[in-house]
Amino acid sequence: MSPELIAVLAVIGVALVFDYTNGFHDAANAIATSISTRALTPRVALAMAAVGNFIGAHFGAEVAKTVGSGLVKLPTGQASLGIVFAGVIGAIVWNLITWYFGLPSSSSHALIGGLVGSTIAASGTVLWTGIGESVIIPMVLSPMVGFLLGYVVMIAVQWIFRKGHPGKLNRGFRWAQTASAAAMSVGHGMQDAAKTIGIVVLALYVGGFQNDPEFIPEWAFWTSAAVLAAGTYAGGWRIIRTLGRKIIDLRPPEGFAAETVASSVLYFNALVLGAPISTTHTITSAIMGVGATKRLSAVRWGVAGNIVGAWILTFPAAGSIGALMYFLARPLFS
Numbered sequence: 001m002s003p004e005l006i007a008v009l010a011v012i013g014v015a016l017v018f019d020y021t022n023g024f025h026d027a028a029n030a031i032a033t034s035i036s037t038r039a040l041t042p043r044v045a046l047a048m049a050a051v052g053n054f055i056g057a058h059f060g061a062e063v064a065k066t067v068g069s070g071l072v073k074l075p076t077g078q079a080s081l082g083i084v085f086a087g088v089i090g091a092i093v094w095n096l097i098t099w100y101f102g103l104p105s106s107s108s109h110a111l112i113g114g115l116v117g118s119t120i121a122a123s124g125t126v127l128w129t130g131i132g133e134s135v136i137i138p139m140v141l142s143p144m145v146g147f148l149l150g151y152v153v154m155i156a157v158q159w160i161f162r163k164g165h166p167g168k169l170n171r172g173f174r175w176a177q178t179a180s181a182a183a184m185s186v187g188h189g190m191q192d193a194a195k196t197i198g199i200v201v202l203a204l205y206v207g208g209f210q211n212d213p214e215f216i217p218e219w220a221f222w223t224s225a226a227v228l229a230a231g232t233y234a235g236g237w238r239i240i241r242t243l244g245r246k247i248i249d250l251r252p253p254e255g256f257a258a259e260t261v262a263s264s265v266l267y268f269n270a271l272v273l274g275a276p277i278s279t280t281h282t283i284t285s286a287i288m289g290v291g292a293t294k295r296l297s298a299v300r301w302g303v304a305g306n307i308v309g310a311w312i313l314t315f316p317a318a319g320s321i322g323a324l325m326y327f328l329a330r331p332l333f334s
Helices: 003-036 042-057 061-069 078-100 107-121 128-160 166-206 218-234 237-246 252-273 279-291 301-333
Strands: none
Touching: 003 042, 003 078, 003 107, 003 166, 003 218, 003 252, 042 166, 042 218, 061 166, 061 252, 078 107, 078 166, 078 301, 107 128, 107 166, 107 279, 107 301, 128 252, 128 279, 166 218, 166 252, 166 279, 252 279
């Protein structure tokens, strides 16, 4: 087995470890609201989320291409594989830190931040225009859009069903949440499995095992989807509790509105823009927007502030860890 193949397999291996941590870290994105409103039992919700992630992965090619070739430019060779390896390790470490504290930070931005940090440490080329257009702008806009749409959709739901019986409405919206949670799971797969696929493609390209930086082998879809699904089924209970219970007290109509808004934003960015946005930011901001329709004090802004703080820290923190890991891993890829 050649040194180049060993290096490529090492990068793909850590990418799949990241994929698994992404699954249990972000399981809350798709199912926390359904669990907190008792629309679904925890294990049924996790199983549905795993299947949705698996299906969604096969529709995330544009996001994978953005991650694989639109963020950094690396020459072929083992040194570049070391850069990718270090960046993914940076993302994994930050995922584990935020999971430990129950903070729903963005695995997507951790991955991109880690990759950018290791590339800068190696004096490589960061495609800042691509970062700005595909990461920074969507990172800022998607939570704003999620909050505003969450508020508007919840107002519409309240007005349309204003004369309904609360008990019947709650039962009906619990059923509706099955569909909205499934849609959210597929959207999560479109976004997050695709990012791991992008790293796999980048490793194959810089390792010299394929000439096209945008070609995605079929096995990459299936492998990334399966690992993300397994991680999702393992569950991320600390973060599920934060999203489902600590931001606002959710009822089925509010859970349905938040999931519907978040999945719509994910689909638009994945299928139309090919932008790797954060599922965490999107669902969390939608929950905040829905909660604000009650009254502003219904949202626990202290918890929300901690979450936003983790959002802001993610990119530079994962980048710093990625840079440090580059210097530690460089001798292994020389």
